[in-house]
Amino acid sequence: MKIFLRTVFIVNILVVALALLGYAGSYLDPRKFGIAQSTGLILPWTLLFLVVFASFWLVLKDKRAWVSVICLLLGFGHIGRFVGFSFRQAPEEGNVSLLTYNSQSYNKSNQISQFLTDGNLPSTLKIICLQEVSDEYIEEIRNQINMSNAFFHKGKMILTQYPVKAQGKIQFDESVNGCIWADLEVEQQIVRIFNVHFRSNRIPGQKESVLTQVASSQGRQNIAEMLVSYRLASKERVSQAERIAKEIRNCPHPVLLAGDFNDTPFSYTYQIIANELTDQFRSKGLGLGSTYAGALPGLKIDYIFADENFEGVSHRILRTQFSDHFPVISHLILD
Numbered sequence: 001m002k003i004f005l006r007t008v009f010i011v012n013i014l015v016v017a018l019a020l021l022g023y024a025g026s027y028l029d030p031r032k033f034g035i036a037q038s039t040g041l042i043l044p045w046t047l048l049f050l051v052v053f054a055s056f057w058l059v060l061k062d063k064r065a066w067v068s069v070i071c072l073l074l075g076f077g078h079i080g081r082f083v084g085f086s087f088r089q090a091p092e093e094g095n096v097s098l099l100t101y102n103s104q105s106y107n108k109s110n111q112i113s114q115f116l117t118d119g120n121l122p123s124t125l126k127i128i129c130l131q132e133v134s135d136e137y138i139e140e141i142r143n144q145i146n147m148s149n150a151f152f153h154k155g156k157m158i159l160t161q162y163p164v165k166a167q168g169k170i171q172f173d174e175s176v177n178g179c180i181w182a183d184l185e186v187e188q189q190i191v192r193i194f195n196v197h198f199r200s201n202r203i204p205g206q207k208e209s210v211l212t213q214v215a216s217s218q219g220r221q222n223i224a225e226m227l228v229s230y231r232l233a234s235k236e237r238v239s240q241a242e243r244i245a246k247e248i249r250n251c252p253h254p255v256l257l258a259g260d261f262n263d264t265p266f267s268y269t270y271q272i273i274a275n276e277l278t279d280q281f282r283s284k285g286l287g288l289g290s291t292y293a294g295a296l297p298g299l300k301i302d303y304i305f306a307d308e309n310f311e312g313v314s315h316r317i318l319r320t321q322f323s324d325h326f327p328v329i330s331h332l333i334l335d
Contacts (some may be wrong), residue, residue, distance in 0.1 A: 040266035081265035082286025
């Protein structure tokens with residue numbers, strides 16, 4: 001029995017080490033410290049294991065429970081990035097309502113049309129930010145939603161009922177990843193909305209199912225390749241996020257930002273934007289924050305952020321099955 005408990009405690013310590021490294025990932029630049037970013041991918045599961053270990057030791061009335069409990073307490077702020085605790089939700093209130101949605105695969109953008117038709121969207125919705133849109137579907141999308149103004153560039157689209165006073169793009173490179181923005185007139189104020197799509201991890205779909213193949217050598221090789229790809233992409237996303245953060249700081253108007261970060265809320269990329277704006281999930285989210293519906297479970301990679309000119313009212317993740325991403329919607333009040 002002693003050998004068994006000693007082995008369990010060793011594993012417990014290893015999980016604690018992974019959790020601490022995951023916490024550090026928000027503050028360690030992956031261009032210098034890449035390993036911490038990778039542990040952030042599994043941090044929600046790591047924290048779940050810590051809860052299991054703490055419960056195990058508490059049942060035994062063993063003081064070793066404090067190791068997991070203290071680690072969980074140290075990471076409470078990180079837990080709030082993925083688990084929402086806002087029980088007061090008023091979905092239809094607020095004078096600004098914004099939805100962001102990655103439709104999955106540019107050649108299948110008819111999924112957006114189906115979502116706009118059958119997604120039970122609130123009638124108060126005023127702004128939609130889309131990613132991975134094929135230009136051949138632009139008119140079809142515009143005809144399906146009662147929003148007279150639209151701006152599209154390289155797979156990213158902003159649709160809105162508000163008058164558009166200016167618009168532009170921030171291109172990171174020649175790829176489809178980038179950012180578009182629009183200045184909207186909202187109740188006699190100008191609001192700038194950024195729609196971002198940060199660098200994709202570019203992991204082939206067949207490798208995203210390796211979580212079911214962990215026991216095989218091929219599965220482990222695929223996991224290693226995924227982690228390498230993720231670490232390389234993380235470095236590029238940091239540079240992209242830094243550029244957007246600079247644009248936010250220089251913007252003379254209230255700012256909303258939405259889109260697909262392709263990165264977790266425990267990443268350095270996320271922290272760069274969170275230093276400038278408030279994650280509406282942390283402000284008004286409830287329950288698990290996962291927004292990715294693909295074969296890598298539990299990932300939160302789609303976000304809505306707002307600056308201090310906005311007060312969050314509600315935040316929801318719509319558990320639809322139209323894409324490998326879930327749509328995210330926020331209602332806010334512009335002061």
